[in-house]
């Protein structure tokens with residue numbers, strides 16, 4: 001404990017980093033978790049929102065946040081309190097390894113900030129989110145709760161290269177629930193970092209959950225989830 005602290009400081013959440021062969025490289029300390037809403041047209045439509053027909057019509061991205069300590073790295077997810085409708089949303093997760101320079105980040109410079117990628121679940125208390133949406137209230141209780149951000153190990157960007165062709169998928173109890181390639185993102189990674197930089201100072205340690213494709217549905221205690229991104233990134237978790 002630091003001298004002067006009157007209580008013990010909480011531990012910084014950390015995500016393991018592995019290479020393509022599965023060798024442990026170290027860990028990634030998490031600072032903030034930004035999330036993007038409505039970033040796949042098929043999911044926007046299934047939620048009853050309009051999907052933009054072209055890049056010119058896409059407007060502004062929807063952002064929300066989760067607390068850093070919502071991260072789960074061991075796949076053990078307790079069914080959360082306060083809901084009867086816990087939903088899965090499988091997502092690309094981007095990890096930043098460098099601070100953004102001051103001011104607006106150019107789209108062309110955005111990739112230089114990326115440390116690596118993994119796959120995660122943006123777990124959602126859909127009933128609470130829907131009630132908040134209906135009243136025009138914030139989504140926090142529907143999105144930013146304990147254990148709401150299970151993630152796989154991070155793979156360095158240098159081990160992956162281009163990501164547009166990668167397939168994102170989620171199986172629950174062996175049944176395919178969600179799948180899409182990343183070229184279907186309405187706002188790609190450089191676009192999102194550019195937009196976020198207009199609103200926040202991006203820093204090393206930040207994560208961005210990039211939004212989910214169609215197929216979101218309820219999870220029950222006992223469900224086994226396997227999320228994948230390409231052939232090298234996997235997250236296994238169980239709802240208890």
Ligand code: MN
Nearest residue numbers: 089122211212
């Ligand atoms: Mn989401």
